[in-house]
Amino acid sequence: MKLAALVRLVRRDLARARRALAGSAFGIAAGTATLVFFLALGLGVRAVLLGEVFPIDRIELEPPKAKDPGLLGLLLGGGGEPSGIRPDDVDALGRVPGVKRVLPKLSLAFPASARGGREILGHDVGASELPGDGIDPSLAAADVKPGLFVDPMDTPGPACTDDAACTGGAYCERAEGVAEGRCSAPVPAIVSRYLVEIFDKSIAPAHGFPAVGETLLGRAQGITFTVRLGESLLGRAKQGSPRTIKARIVGISGSATDLGLTFPLGVVRRWNREFGGERAAERYSSAVVEARSGAEVADVIDAGARMGLSPKDTRARDVSVLVSGVMALLSLVAGVVLVVSASSITQTFRALVLERRGEIALYRAVGATAGEIGAWTVSLAAVVGFFAGALGLVVARILAFIADWAAAEKLPDFPFKPDTFFAFPWWLWLLGMGFSILFSVLGAIGPARAAAKVDPARALAGS
Amino acid sequence: MSVPAIRTRGLSRVHDGGRDARRALADVEIVVEEGEFVCVLGPSGSGKSTLLAVIGGLDRGYQGEIELFGEDIGRMSDAALARLRGERIGFVFQHFHLLHHLTVIENVTTPALFDPHGDEEACLARAKHLLDRLGLADRAGDTPAELSGGQRQRVAIARALLRKPKLLLCDEPTGNLDADTGARIIELFEEFHREERLTIVAVTHEERLARAATRILRLHDGRVDASNEVSA
Structure with missing residues (x-):
C-alpha cells in the first residue's frame, strides 16, 4: 500500500x-x-x-584536612598544616577526560578583617574575621564587567611610601621591609549571591539595614572596604607586619566563596607569600574543576580521589x-x-x-x-x-x-x-x-x- | 494447452464448531477454463458460498489443493495471496458490501488503495468509465444510501472490475434484487463475459442466472454432482 x-x-x-x-x-x-x-x-x-x-557541572576538589594533632600534639605546638595542591596536580587534573578546565584557588593563609559599606548602609560595618580566596579572574569573567576583576599591580601606579602619596582613591601597596611601594587601585573583590542573600534576609533586617541585592549589582563599583591584612580579632599572622589596604566589591559571582571576599589569584598569592611564606603562596587550597557536562562530574571526582583530593561540597550531588x-x-x-x-x-x-x-x-x-x-x-x-x-x-x-x-x-x-x-x-x-x-x-x-x-x-x- | 483458471483436487472444508463440526465441502474436483461462465447451483447450505470463499483465497482452512491460473494458493504467503486477489480476482457479494461513509466513486476506487503500483489518475478514469458503462455516471458523488438495490449491485460490480481481474467470483449476485433488476445484472455479466473474455464463477440457487452461464455445476451436501453437470 x-x-x-x-x-x-x-x-x-x-x-x-x-x-x-x-x-x-x-x-x-x-x-x-x-x-x-x-x-x-x-x-x-x-x-x-x-x-x-549548587552548580554541578563544576566541582571543587581539596586536599585532605590537616590531621587532628590530639591533645599531646597541641601541647607540643603541633597541629599539622594542610598539604595543599601542587601545581603539578593541577596540570594532572586538567588532563582527566571530561575536564574542561581547572581553576586553582588560594585561600588567605593569614588572619584578616574588614570594614566599610558606608556608601550603601549609611555607616561602616565590619567583619572581625575575613575569610577570603584568590581565584583565576577568568572564573568570574561571566559575572563581572571586563577589566574590573584583575590584579591592580598588573598596571601599577607611581612609586609611594604611604597612602598620602596616592590619589583618586588609590592606596600605597607596600609590603614590610620594602622601601618603596606602588600606588594601587583598590583591590577588586567579588562576593557570592549566597552571601548577599544571607545579608538581605538575616543580617539586614536584624540591624535595620536596607537590602543590598539589586543595589549592590547596580552600584558595584562604589562599595569600598578597608581590609586589615595579617591581623584580626583572633590574632596575628605568623610573619609580616599587619597593614591596611583598600578593596572594592566589583560584582556578585557564583565563583565567589560562599562566606567572605574573593580576590584575583595573583593578589592572594602575593599576600600569602608576605604573611604565610613561600609554601602558602605556591600550594593551592583547592581547585575548581569544570566538567564538560554534569554527567562527567562523577569521573572527575574519581580521578581526584586517586590524587588524594575530595569534593569540598557534596551538596550538589545530594541535591x-x-x-x-x-x-x-x-x-x-x-x-x-x-x-x-x-x-x-x-x-x-x-x-x-x-x-x-x-x-x-x-x-x-x-x-x-x-x-x-x-x-x-x-x-x-x-x-x-x-x-x-x-x-x-x-x-x-x-x-x-x-x-x-x-x-x-x-x-x-x-x-x-x-x-x-x-x-x-x-x-x-x-x-x-x-x-x-x-x-x-x-x-x-x-x-x-x-x-x-x-x-x-x-x-x-x-x- | 492453456492453464485452467481454477483447478481443485480433493477439496474439502470442515467448519469447526467443536462437537458440531460440519463438512461444507467434500472432495470437490472442478476445473474452470479461462473465459468460462460457470454457475454453481445448489440449495441453501449446500456449500456454495464456502466454495467461492475457498477458491477466492478468503478461507484458507481447507484440505486438498486449489490452483488459480496454475498457482497453488495453499503454498502462497498471506501477502502473495492478497496480491493475487487484488490483481486477478473480483468479488461480487449478495449484500454488496459497499462502504456507506464513502461516495460511489470512492467505493469503486477502494481496491486501488491496496494496489502498490496503481496510477491514481488512470484508476479514476477507469472507475468513471465503468460507472458510465453501468449507467451510474451521474451518481458518482452519491452515497450508497441514496441508491436502489440494483444500483448498489452495479457499484459493487464496478468495484470488482476496477483492477481488470481475470476472474469474477459472484456470491448470489441477484439474491437481493427484484426480478427486473436481477435480469439487468445478469445481462451485465453476460456482456462482460462476452466482450472481455472474463472468467465468471457465480454461485446461486436461482435458475435464471444459471441460464446465462456456459456451464452449470450442481452442489449438493458439499459435493459436486457430476451427473448433473450441464454445458450451455
Missing part, C-alpha cells in the same frame, strides 16, 4: 470516528501533559538548584540525586496515567475493529494484506497520539505559565526564587510527543493484531 493511500484511509477514519477517537485521545493528552509538566518542573527546579545554588528521585517519582505517576490512557486507546480501537469487521474483510477481499490492515490501525493510533501529544504539550505549557504566575503573585519572596520554576528544553517537546505516540501505538497493537486476523470469509458472510 502506498503512503498516500494509507494517509487517505486514516484521514477518512479521523473524519468518521472523531468522537470516539477524541475520547481516547483525551486520556493520552492528559498523560502527556502530566508527564511534560512534571519533567519541566523538575528540570526547572534542578536548573535553579544546580545552576545557581542532584534528590531532584532526580523526585522527578522519577513524578514521571512514574505520569507514566501510570499514560498506561491507563493506553488501555483507553485499546478499548476504543477494539470497538472500532469489532464494528468494522465487514469493512476490514472487504479490504482483504480487494487485495489488502494482513500487514496492511495492521499498519492502517496502528497508523490511525499514531495520528491520534500525535494530536493528543500536541494538545498535551500545549496544556503543559499553559499550566506552567499559570503555576509561574501563581508563584510570582502568591508565594512570598525567598532566596533564589526564580522567575520560572519550569524548563522546556527542545528535547522535552520531542519526548512528550514521542511518549504520546508510543503509548497510543502500544494501546492499538492488540486491536491491530485482531484486525489483521479478521477472517474475511466469516466476516463477509455474517454481514
Whole structure:
C-alpha cells in the first residue's frame, strides 16, 4: 500500500470516528501533559538548584584536612598544616577526560578583617574575621564587567611610601621591609549571591539595614572596604607586619566563596607569600574543576580521589540525586496515567475493529494484506497520539505559565526564587510527543493484531 | 494447452464448531477454463458460498489443493495471496458490501488503495468509465444510501472490475434484487463475459442466472454432482 493511500484511509477514519477517537485521545493528552509538566518542573527546579545554588557541572576538589594533632600534639605546638595542591596536580587534573578546565584557588593563609559599606548602609560595618580566596579572574569573567576583576599591580601606579602619596582613591601597596611601594587601585573583590542573600534576609533586617541585592549589582563599583591584612580579632599572622589596604566589591559571582571576599589569584598569592611564606603562596587550597557536562562530574571526582583530593561540597550531588528521585517519582505517576490512557486507546480501537469487521474483510477481499490492515490501525493510533501529544504539550505549557504566575503573585519572596520554576528544553517537546505516540501505538497493537486476523470469509458472510 | 483458471483436487472444508463440526465441502474436483461462465447451483447450505470463499483465497482452512491460473494458493504467503486477489480476482457479494461513509466513486476506487503500483489518475478514469458503462455516471458523488438495490449491485460490480481481474467470483449476485433488476445484472455479466473474455464463477440457487452461464455445476451436501453437470 502506498503512503498516500494509507494517509487517505486514516484521514477518512479521523473524519468518521472523531468522537470516539477524541475520547481516547483525551486520556493520552492528559498523560502527556502530566508527564511534560512534571519533567519541566523538575528540570526547572534542578536548573535553579544546580545552576545557581549548587552548580554541578563544576566541582571543587581539596586536599585532605590537616590531621587532628590530639591533645599531646597541641601541647607540643603541633597541629599539622594542610598539604595543599601542587601545581603539578593541577596540570594532572586538567588532563582527566571530561575536564574542561581547572581553576586553582588560594585561600588567605593569614588572619584578616574588614570594614566599610558606608556608601550603601549609611555607616561602616565590619567583619572581625575575613575569610577570603584568590581565584583565576577568568572564573568570574561571566559575572563581572571586563577589566574590573584583575590584579591592580598588573598596571601599577607611581612609586609611594604611604597612602598620602596616592590619589583618586588609590592606596600605597607596600609590603614590610620594602622601601618603596606602588600606588594601587583598590583591590577588586567579588562576593557570592549566597552571601548577599544571607545579608538581605538575616543580617539586614536584624540591624535595620536596607537590602543590598539589586543595589549592590547596580552600584558595584562604589562599595569600598578597608581590609586589615595579617591581623584580626583572633590574632596575628605568623610573619609580616599587619597593614591596611583598600578593596572594592566589583560584582556578585557564583565563583565567589560562599562566606567572605574573593580576590584575583595573583593578589592572594602575593599576600600569602608576605604573611604565610613561600609554601602558602605556591600550594593551592583547592581547585575548581569544570566538567564538560554534569554527567562527567562523577569521573572527575574519581580521578581526584586517586590524587588524594575530595569534593569540598557534596551538596550538589545530594541535591542532584534528590531532584532526580523526585522527578522519577513524578514521571512514574505520569507514566501510570499514560498506561491507563493506553488501555483507553485499546478499548476504543477494539470497538472500532469489532464494528468494522465487514469493512476490514472487504479490504482483504480487494487485495489488502494482513500487514496492511495492521499498519492502517496502528497508523490511525499514531495520528491520534500525535494530536493528543500536541494538545498535551500545549496544556503543559499553559499550566506552567499559570503555576509561574501563581508563584510570582502568591508565594512570598525567598532566596533564589526564580522567575520560572519550569524548563522546556527542545528535547522535552520531542519526548512528550514521542511518549504520546508510543503509548497510543502500544494501546492499538492488540486491536491491530485482531484486525489483521479478521477472517474475511466469516466476516463477509455474517454481514 | 492453456492453464485452467481454477483447478481443485480433493477439496474439502470442515467448519469447526467443536462437537458440531460440519463438512461444507467434500472432495470437490472442478476445473474452470479461462473465459468460462460457470454457475454453481445448489440449495441453501449446500456449500456454495464456502466454495467461492475457498477458491477466492478468503478461507484458507481447507484440505486438498486449489490452483488459480496454475498457482497453488495453499503454498502462497498471506501477502502473495492478497496480491493475487487484488490483481486477478473480483468479488461480487449478495449484500454488496459497499462502504456507506464513502461516495460511489470512492467505493469503486477502494481496491486501488491496496494496489502498490496503481496510477491514481488512470484508476479514476477507469472507475468513471465503468460507472458510465453501468449507467451510474451521474451518481458518482452519491452515497450508497441514496441508491436502489440494483444500483448498489452495479457499484459493487464496478468495484470488482476496477483492477481488470481475470476472474469474477459472484456470491448470489441477484439474491437481493427484484426480478427486473436481477435480469439487468445478469445481462451485465453476460456482456462482460462476452466482450472481455472474463472468467465468471457465480454461485446461486436461482435458475435464471444459471441460464446465462456456459456451464452449470450442481452442489449438493458439499459435493459436486457430476451427473448433473450441464454445458450451455
